[in-house]
Amino acid sequence: xxxxxxxxxxxxxxxxxxxxxxxxxxxxxxxxxxxxxxxxxxxxxxxxxxxxxxxxxxxxxxxxxxxxxxxxxxxxxxxxxxxxxxxxxxxxxxxxxxxxxxxxxxxxxxxxxxxxxxxxxxxxxxxxxxxxxxxxxxxxxxxxxxxxxxxxxxxxxxxxxxxxxxxxxxxxxxxxxxxxxxxxxxxxxxxxxxxxxxxxxxxxxxxxxxxxxxxxxxxxxxxxxxxxxxxxxxxxxxxxxxxxxxxxx
Amino acid sequence: xxxxxxxxxxxxxxxxxxxxxxxxxxxxxxxxxxxxxxxxxxxxxxxxxxxxxxxxxxxxxxxxxxxxxxxxxxxxxxxxxxxxxxxxxxxxxxxxxxxxxxxxxxxxxxxxxxxxxxxxxxxxxxxxxxxxxxxxxxxxxxxxxxxxxxxxxxxxxxxxxxxxxxxxxxxxxxxxxxxxxxxxxxxxxxxxxxxxxxxxxxxxxxxxxxxxxxxxxxxxxxxxxxxxxxxxxxxxxxxxxxxxxxxxx
Numbered sequence: 001x002x003x004x005x006x007x008x009x010x011x012x013x014x015x016x017x018x019x020x021x022x023x024x025x026x027x028x029x030x031x032x033x034x035x036x037x038x039x040x041x042x043x044x045x046x047x048x049x050x051x052x053x054x055x056x057x058x059x060x061x062x063x064x065x066x067x068x069x070x071x072x073x074x075x076x077x078x079x080x081x082x083x084x085x086x087x088x089x090x091x092x093x094x095x096x097x098x099x100x101x102x103x104x105x106x107x108x109x110x111x112x113x114x115x116x117x118x119x120x121x122x123x124x125x126x127x128x129x130x131x132x133x134x135x136x137x138x139x140x141x142x143x144x145x146x147x148x149x150x151x152x153x154x155x156x157x158x159x160x161x162x163x164x165x166x167x168x169x170x171x172x173x174x175x176x177x178x179x180x181x182x183x184x185x186x187x188x189x190x191x192x193x194x195x196x197x198x199x200x201x202x203x204x205x206x207x208x209x210x211x212x213x214x215x216x217x218x219x220x221x222x223x224x225x226x227x228x229x230x231x232x233x234x235x236x237x238x239x240x241x242x243x244x245x246x247x248x249x
Numbered sequence: 250x251x252x253x254x255x256x257x258x259x260x261x262x263x264x265x266x267x268x269x270x271x272x273x274x275x276x277x278x279x280x281x282x283x284x285x286x287x288x289x290x291x292x293x294x295x296x297x298x299x300x301x302x303x304x305x306x307x308x309x310x311x312x313x314x315x316x317x318x319x320x321x322x323x324x325x326x327x328x329x330x331x332x333x334x335x336x337x338x339x340x341x342x343x344x345x346x347x348x349x350x351x352x353x354x355x356x357x358x359x360x361x362x363x364x365x366x367x368x369x370x371x372x373x374x375x376x377x378x379x380x381x382x383x384x385x386x387x388x389x390x391x392x393x394x395x396x397x398x399x400x401x402x403x404x405x406x407x408x409x410x411x412x413x414x415x416x417x418x419x420x421x422x423x424x425x426x427x428x429x430x431x432x433x434x435x436x437x438x439x440x441x442x443x444x445x446x447x448x449x450x451x452x453x454x455x456x457x458x459x460x461x462x463x464x465x466x467x468x469x470x471x472x473x474x475x476x477x478x479x480x481x482x483x484x485x486x487x488x489x490x491x492x493x494x495x496x497x498x
Contacts, residue, residue, distance in 0.1 A: 016378050016379070018379055065379075092376055092381045093378045093381070094378065095376055095378050097375065126336070126346065127336070127344055128344070129265050129266055129341060130267055130312075130314075130383065132341045
């Protein structure tokens with residue numbers, strides 16, 4: 001064990017980012033990613049490659065107001081010093097909002113108890129250039145009452161295979177909160193669960209939109225839960241409306 | 250006179266744009282500009298080069314919620330058809346919010362009676378990635394009372410040479426409204442005048458910030474009006490906080 005390993009400390013960070021100009025969270029060669037950008041800043045401070053472990057991956061274009069991550073580094077900086085140094089090196093569209101030292105065995109993904117996502121749908125005939133990066137623009141009528149009814153059907157423990165883009169051995173998840181609110185000219189969908197399958201939030205929102213347009217009945221949702229077939233569910237809603245609001249520990 | 254000229258119609262448009270990713274309004278070779286992007290879209294519709302005349306130029310990074318412009322084109326499309334076609338061809342960060350046919354002698358710049366600009370200063374220790382494109386981030390204390398007092402001094406008719414980055418033969422302008430409001434965690438400066446000199450709004454805001462920080466007294470503003478020297482005034486505030494709210498006709 002070398003000296004650096006012996007004196008390594010573990011840090012938890014909370015992050016806000018505008019995902020528009022990034023190819024998602026996860027590092028990909030030759031592409032600008034959130035994880036890659038943070039690791040670059042950290043590596044400048046530590047003068048060696050530091051790996052950042054996120055609570056979960058966000059797709060290209062998805063935003064965050066409360067993503068969480070951890071990294072281990074043998075640094076002598078205090079928490080406020082590291083917080084400032086990191087934000088000074090990060091671009092304005094990625095911000096650390098909190099940083100604290102945690103026990104060495106803390107793991108941002110494995111210790112996460114849950115996640116809260118929000119999806120914004122802006123109801124308006126015309127696009128607003130100042131909102132279009134952060135909300136799906138929706139110029140068609142939607143039946144809010146039916147969408148609320150449908151949203152309630154997702155608040156359950158069950159096999160969400162029909163609402164995911166990949167097949168897992170353990171596809172059972174529990175959504176403990178599935179709500180739909182009208183706020184000004186926007187519909188905001190809030191989903192909370194211990195964990196989500198890939199594209200699950202965006203497929204649920206896609207399905208809610210199909211219900212709102214009258215293309216499918218809320219009852220069809222029960223059918224998708226029974227048949228577990230992704231082909232029955234609706235198109236995945238675009239990334240830009242989605243925001244990872246909070247990771248629960 | 251050819252047929253196209255004979256049947257040319259004149260159109261007034263009102264525009265919203267997020268100026269972040271543009272090199273300002275005015276066409277520059279090899280650079281992405283607002284005017285250039287609109288002319289490109291129009292030229293696709295008209296199948297010939299159409300020139301767009303703006304009410305005024307906005308600098309690189311400056312936004313607009315109510316820029317105005319006109320263009321002449323021999324088109325047979327109705328107003329709603331042209332409105333839709335233009336927005337369909339424009340990127341999401343430039344939007345036409347109104348379009349109407351106007352008399353052939355209407356001129357967006359010469360007929361403008363005034364302009365209203367707004368400048369947003371966000372008071373917060375940390376940068377918010379979802380606001381940083383649209384407001385100046387200001388983490389230091391500001392004396393609002395003194396800034397309000399100073400803002401009132403700009404509401405006048407006078408020689409604004411000291412607050413502009415170029416020298417004009419006729420530097421007299423009249424600011425009919427100079428206000429400063431606190432709105433949540435933001436200070437919003439609103440200025441209305443028949444016309445503004447180059448960088449005038451941003452230099453006035455820069456001066457208000459110097460007053461707010463206690464670096465200069467409000468009385469120093471009178472001195473700049475007397476001496477008409479740009480060197481006495483404060484640094485030009487960054488473009489991103491500025492938005493052209495409305496052009497008055």
